[in-house]
Amino acid sequence: MSNEPIGPRLRALRQASGRTVASVAADAGLSVPYIANLENGRGNPTTNALGRLAAALGTELSIGFSAETPPAAAPAPPGVVKLSRSKRFRATAAVLAERSGQDPQDVAARLISACAVLAEVFGHEPGEHDWWRVLDALVLVAEHPA
Structure with a gap:
């Protein structure tokens, strides 16, 4: 370990x-x-x-x-923590979990971790609307794969 x-x-x-x-x-x-x-x-x-x-x-x-x-x-930025507590976030995680056949709680935890990494890549924490755009893009890809 x-x-x-x-x-x-x-x-x-x-x-x-x-x-x-x-x-x-x-x-x-x-x-x-x-x-x-x-x-x-x-x-x-x-x-x-x-x-x-x-x-x-x-x-x-x-x-x-x-x-x-x-x-x-990476530690989750405050905006991501706030986002993760919303019903919309849990619904998004549930949709992604259903599409991939995974556990919704595990998907939600990995989404939080991914957002933390993205904030590091950006060099700053994006705003709430930007996070929703990222999450909406993930749902779009999950529902309509190329």
Whole structure:
């Protein structure tokens, strides 16, 4: 397993599901400060705690060994976090998940991560309308592949 911080991924999954730290903590049987610390890059969770978090978030924990190290996840910009909490974002993630046969929460988390990377590529955070244009383009491609 790489030494990549899990905090950004954990936060993205939680936010994509529209959940609070408290609700995830209750479902996972973990404390709110413990999860908040993990999301902020502090602490070293056990595989048991990660498994409980995955179950609480409706996803699976996958641990493996690989010769390749994936790039570290970029933290989601504030505008993306706000966007991810909207009904329209969840609906967009659901459409993309349906088209690709994937889990909507996983698609939403990956959309948040992709938007964070795009903000790095742009060198600034695009506005809300620009994010919607990006997401609408993804839906268009999913519904009408070339």
